[in-house]
Amino acid sequence: MYHHARITGSSRQCSTLGIQTRHTTLRLTTKTWQKGCMKRLLILAIVCILTSPVLAATEGRLNIVAAENFYGDVARQIGGPQVEVASILNNPAMDPHLFEVSPSVARAVSGAQIVIYNGIDYDPWMPKLLAAARNTHRRTIDVAGLAGKRRGDNPHIWYDTNTMIAFAKALAQTLASADPAHQADYQQRLARFERSMQPIETKISTLRGRLDGTPVTATEPVFGYMFDALGMQVRNRSFQLAVMNGTEPGAAEVAAFENDLKTHRVRLLVYNGQTSDPLTDRMRRLAMESRIPVLAVTETEPPGRTYQAWMMSELDAVNQALRGSHP
Numbered sequence: 616m617y618h619h620a621r622i623t624g625s626s627r628q629c630s631t632l633g634i635q636t637r638h639t640t641l642r643l644t645t646k647t648w649q650k651g652c653m654k655r656l657l658i659l660a661i662v663c664i665l666t667s668p669v670l671a672a673t674e675g676r677l678n679i680v681a682a683e684n685f686y687g688d689v690a691r692q693i694g695g696p697q698v699e700v701a702s703i704l705n706n707p708a709m710d711p712h713l714f715e716v717s718p719s720v721a722r723a724v725s726g727a728q729i730v731i732y733n734g735i736d737y738d739p740w741m742p743k744l745l746a747a748a749r750n751t752h753r754r755t756i757d758v759a760g761l762a763g764k765r766r767g768d769n770p771h772i773w774y775d776t777n778t779m780i781a782f783a784k785a786l787a788q789t790l791a792s793a794d795p796a797h798q799a800d801y802q803q804r805l806a807r808f809e810r811s812m813q814p815i816e817t818k819i820s821t822l823r824g825r826l827d828g829t830p831v832t833a834t835e836p837v838f839g840y841m842f843d844a845l846g847m848q849v850r851n852r853s854f855q856l857a858v859m860n861g862t863e864p865g866a867a868e869v870a871a872f873e874n875d876l877k878t879h880r881v882r883l884l885v886y887n888g889q890t891s892d893p894l895t896d897r898m899r900r901l902a903m904e905s906r907i908p909v910l911a912v913t914e915t916e917p918p919g920r921t922y923q924a925w926m927m928s929e930l931d932a933v934n935q936a937l938r939g940s941h942p
C-alpha cells in the first residue's frame with residue numbers, strides 16, 4: 616500500500632498560531648489548544664479563509680494555484696499570459712512529505728479560480744483546504760483522479776508522461792471553459808506542449824530498447840513510473856514503500872536490499888535526493904562501495920527547469936549511469 620502523508624513533529628505548526636493572533640478569532644483557536652496541533656491547524660486554516668479577503672484575479676488573468684510546482688509549470692506553459700500561477704510545493708531541498716500548511720497557503724487556495732493537486736494522499740492537505748473554503752465558482756483538477764489512479768497506487772504520478780499529457784489536455788479544457796475568449800490560445804499551447812513531450816517519449820523508447828529487463832533498485836518509489844516505462848525490473852519494492860511511508864523496513868527487507876548490492880544483483884540504485892535518513896544513506900554507501908551506480912532523483916521540479924527539461928535530464932542521467940550496461 617502506498618501512503619504518502621507523514622505525520623511529523625508539530626512545533627512549527629504551533630508557532631504559526633502566534634502569527635494569527637491578530638485575527639479576531641483568537642478565542643476559537645485558543646479554545647481548541649488542547650486538542651492537538653493538526654486539528655488546530657485545520658481550524659486555523661478555516662479561520663483565515665473566513666477572515667481574509669478573497670484574492671482578486673490579477674489584471675484579469677486567471678488565478679491558478681498548483682499544489683506541486685511541476686503542475687504549476689505546465690499550467691504556466693498552457694495558460695501563458697492569461698494566467699497567474701502560484702505553486703505551493705516548490706522547493707526540491709525540502710521533503711514534500713513533511714509539508715505543513717501555513718495561513719498564506721490557505722489564503723492562496725481560497726482566492727484561486729483554478730486549483731490543481733496531485734491527489735491519492737500525496738497532498739492530503741489540499742482537499743482539506745478546498746473543503747474548508749467551499750467555492751462553487753472554483754474549478755479543481757485532481758490529477759490522480761484524472762489518470763484513473765486510486766489510493767494505494769504509487770502517488771508519484773508525474774513520472775508517467777501519459778499522466779502529464781492527460782493533465783495538460785484537461786487543463787486546456789478547464790482554461791477554455793473559464794475563459795472562452797482565449798480557447799484558441801490554450802489549444803495552440805497544448806499542441807506545443809504535446810510536441811515538446813515527443814523527444815522525451817523518443818528517449819524513453821530508445822532507452823527501453825537497450826535497458827528493458829535491467830534489474831535496478833531504489834530507496835523510495837519516486838522514479839517508479841519511469842522505471843516501468845523503461846521496462847526495468849525494480850527490486851526491493853516493499854523496502855521502498857516502508858521508507859516512503861516513514862516506517863522502518865523489516866530486517867529481511869534490509870538484508871535482501873544489502874544482498875542485492877553486495878552481489879551486484881542490481882545495476883543501479885536510485886535514491887530520493889529530497890530526503891535523507893540513516894538507513895537510505897547506508898544503502899547509498901554500500902552501493903558505492905560495491906561500485907554500483909547511484910543516482911539522485913527529486914520529487915519536486917528543480918528551480919529554473921521546465922518539466923520537460925527535468926525529465927530529460929533524469930533520463931540522461933539513467934543513460935549515463937548505465938552506459939555499456941545490458942540486461
Ligand SMILES: [Zn+2]
Nearest residue numbers: 771837859914
Ligand atoms: Zn514521495
